[in-house]
Amino acid sequence: MFNRRHITAALLLGSLAFSMPAVAQSDVKLTLDWRFEGPAAGFLLAQDKGYFAEEGLNVTIDTGNGSVEAIPRVATGAYQFGFGDINSLIKFLDEDSSQPVKAIMMVYDKPVFSVIGRKSQGVTEDPKSLEGKTLGAPPPDGAFAQWAAFVEAADIDTSGITLESIGFPVREPMLASGDVDAVFGFAFSVILNLKANGVPDDDIATILFADNGLNLYGNAIMVNETFAEENPEAVTGFLRALAKGFADAVSNPEEGAAAVLARNETLDINTETERLTMANEMNIRTPYVVENGFGGIDEARLSASIETLKISMGLQGNVTAADVFDAQYLPPAEERMLP
Template sequence: MHLTRRLFSLAAAGAMSLAAFGGAGVGAAMADTNIKFTLDWKFEGPAAGFLLAVDNGHFAAEGLNVTIDTGAGSRESIPRVATGAYEMGFGDINALIKFLDEDTSQKVKAVMMIYDKPPFAVIGRTAQGITEDPKSLEGKKLGAPPPDAAFGQWPAFVQVAGIDTSNITIENVGFPVREPMLAQGAVDAIFGFSFSSVLNLKAQGIPADDIVTILMADHGLELYGNAIMVNEDFAAANPDAVKGFLKALAKGFADAVADPEAGVAAVMSRNEILTKEIEVERLGMANSMNIKTPWVEANGFGGIDEAKLANSIELLKVSMDLKGNVTAADVFDASYLPPKEERMLP
């Protein structure tokens, strides 16, 4: 991990130097606002937009020196930002709502939506009796990493999908063994992000026709997914830096949609053990299913429908036992977003 991050820092520094002398202008050379950013997970295909914002000089053009670290789950990134260990980060907005509901004094807020449609899923195998019907999970053993955002929505998903949990066994598993355990038949299905677990199973040698994805959003669970978060003290002191970050990131994600192979090349320069074809497919899945949705095509990347977010908070009262201490306005601040015309994806 430390080697990966060091390679990343070197690559980022090189990219900013090239930008400074290759046309990004004096602003890039004067990059004087440092931002430590935490991802939710490893450097994989869906991280392409973040990394292209570095490599293509978009952050440098805004006068920002951005370093990006990997994460340990889309819930775990939230306290990193709230405590100020990282100025900004990427994490599950539903877990953020729970975090703020428990303590409204926490200094963290979402400022840009990335996954307009969340990739929360239960992924199983036809060989283990799983079908696209959520009720096929009844009587099965499900592997669940406790910090996983998809598993966090299980109580609400059970309710909206009408699943009888009386004979379902939940087994706590670690992220590294989640897909291997399903591949070995030790569990019948697992919780995870659709674009990650499906392709990880393929890499384990499981054929595509033996993999079943039950996407929660397709069975009544209408939520948002991962968003960009900011430490509120940092934002108050550096509002232009936050605005510049989001402007640059919108360009990075547009680059990743326009040229997925370039995006995967950026990812693989930080994580050499990846397989290019798998990551191109993973990025394509994220772009088409979660990022460039019909709503985003009509309204621009990064924003939200306040009514949908408010409704999702009501759903989270079921899945996360909210106390009712937060509203949509307490969780998401759209004031740092660039104009809609600067947030349209190709």
């Protein structure tokens, strides 16, 4: 079991990284999709272990408020890099293809989009069990954005379903108290937050969109194109550092969780280790990634995703896979292999 000594060690590691001999550093900012939780470990280890510094980068990492909000932050240039939902990025560019933002590294090869319910309220792993239920839906949530496509893929009758708009802070408490029957969200976040709210494991039903006909990609690293065109080596260095950080988070989730708690000691080390392990197994270290390396995409699969998003997001067909994902900044595949 981890304790405060491990967290202190992580902090010392970070201080050692920044005590390296001084070199010219470029200041850049990264906005995450959410708070500092287990799945953010890859970013934080890249910072704490000096991988960004080795590439001449001084990176500021800020939290976010949903996987959609990172996109305009990067497009406006407020942040050079962002971590957010590639499907929402596709929608964003379909509406205005002149926006200077692209995805450059895939992180969630399998998306975490899900509806999580309680078996005691009649929800099972069968999507059709949602019929007639009340679902809590945070408007900025990436999973909720795919509801229309998921309804079609899973053949769900929505006539008796009530969608209730709720905020992120009350999502799990409302499900735990029975005010809603299920909620939209990222599986590794909702499940563990429910357990923290007293819901037992055997009462939690997880419906993953990816396991029920919706073969989309998930969250990706995005870059401001103006910055990338002017600083291509910095962008490649940023991705090389991230590949190392995520490899470390896969090989040693406990170390990754300690890096998270170094930013927020109110969290529980065991919970964040479990959350990170879930993300690694479900979303990051997929069979495709094991074979082809972390960060890349299958262009045909992304093209098929765009066709699916015409259903869920009402795309006009103004973008192609090449308009959305730019692989030129990725380091060689051998530098992106996960353990």
